[in-house]
Amino acid sequence: MTQPQIEIQLIAAVVAVACAIPGVFLVLRKMALISDAISHSILPGIVLGFFITHDLNSPLLIALAALTGVITVVLVEWIQKTGLVKEDTAIGLVFPALFSIGVILIAKNANDVHLDVDAVLLGELAFAPFDRLSYFGMDMGPKSLWIMGIILLVSLILLFTFYKELKVSTFDAGLSAAMGISPLLMHYGLMSISSVTVVGAFDAVGAILVVALMIAPAAAAYLITSDLKKMLLLSVGIGIFSAISGYWVANLLDASISGSMTTMLAFVFLIVYLFAPRKGLIAVLYRQKQQRTEVSLITFLLHLNNHSDVNERHINHLQEHINWQRVRSQTVLDLAERNNMIQIESDVVSLTEKGKEFTDLALEYIITNKDEKIEHMKDDFFLFRG
């Protein structure tokens, strides 16, 4: 690997991590769309900042653009508060308006400004290593690595310092407010850090793809884990993996780096969506199938429980009466037998002690919906897991 290659991957990874952290909280607060809004509406802030500083990496430009991001949130909330339109409509009204101001500003001044709409939308990671920071003539590495590194550091410090506050205000704003941990303060804090991150990252990956970097890792991690800390770690991991693998895909295909990174993110999300252990599509489908079988099982056991004469419990009779197809009857019989719930003697089925006990408990649960007594059954049967 050449040095620029390493630097590009490093920048990509740092950007991914910096985006993933606020992304987790945006997803949990159901504010994913806000990141989209911010990423577009910071444009006029960037353009104005560029007019003033003539430096895309100036801290003033970042501050100004981040401020536009926060203004976006305030405007959206303000429109929403009037009660005349819903939140998604308010978002849809605000960010195109601000974005278009940015587009016009660029177009009007395109001649003397090194800034074009393509770069804004898509970014250009490949050029990042060429814009370097030097300190008394010493090469300190790519500028964007420094900028994103600092943003990431600030983000991490804030996360570690206010983890508990972020968590409680995200989960239960009412309790948080009652405890004196202002949810409003946390909200605007998160919005500010998100805005700063978007501004910092936009140079590398562009306004559209930064949204994917914020939302996709968090959304995938949410499907895998049910622990906030693990969700944060997983998001970071998924972000880094997608960034670096995306770089190599781009290398291989000779395509846009940011485009490949986002494609990798989508790919990772798809895999997780399909195969996540509990919430994944396959797990859900499997669970539904199992539940159907279990309902059949209980129906079958109840039938046995209700009928004591031999005729009603003969295997052939069961098939006719319950009116199931052969395969289904077989599955149910197998399941019942495997769990020692029934015994079959000369084609007559009867409940065992265990089967009887199970039927009674299941019946009681179905009638009363109380689940204290069936706790031990939850591990073996999907049906009782609610």
Add this chain to the structure above:
Amino acid sequence: MKLPAIQVDDLTVAYDYKPVLWDIDLTVPEGVLMAIVGPNGAGKSTLIKAILGIIKPLAGTISIFGGSYSEKRKMVAYVPQKGSVDWDFPTTALDVVMMGTYGSLGWIKRPGSKEKKAALEALEKVGMLSFRNRQISQLSGGQQQRVFLARALVQNASVYFMDEPFQGVDATTEIAIINILKELRKAGKTVVVVHHDLQTVPEYFDWVTFLNVKKIATGPVKEIFNDDNLTKTYGINYKVAVKE
């Protein structure tokens, strides 16, 4: 004279320009178990939220044991409506209960083993200890409500506010909750509960406030829980009066 646990004077709360609570005066003595009853939209939850400083009132003053809410914050515990939070949030029962300690910890400080111990004790009290590591979406409605109650217990407060703790819970949980509330009262705590089931008011509570935008009446259940006040509050003839 002993300070009342809660003192509300001339409280008016409005959403936009529509008053939700109108000129409420309310005194809750220390050590009572009080129900707030009233029809939907009567402002019951709003009253609690205004007392807790979650909603800013248009007018009026609120004091807890003679001080402002922000001064006495640590003496107060709050159980919001169960439906107000996202139960798919990635966290466990124990972790939710630990959140009850965040108020006394204050900003930045992290909960430690002392807080964890308190949380485990609270879970034990509500009979949920064995569920401590269960993800909260995997709990039944009644169990979720018990976790919320445990979170309030861990706040170790003097005044407890609970917003419909009996909503959507099974009979076992309802009994478990009311027993804990009665225990709290026995320990001298003040408990204020937004309550829907009028039938159980005389059995569960010793104090009651009738609310319908304005305060209709407040006082001991034995004295004021009658058809007259129920009719005034609900606007229709009510006949559930206390059995003598």
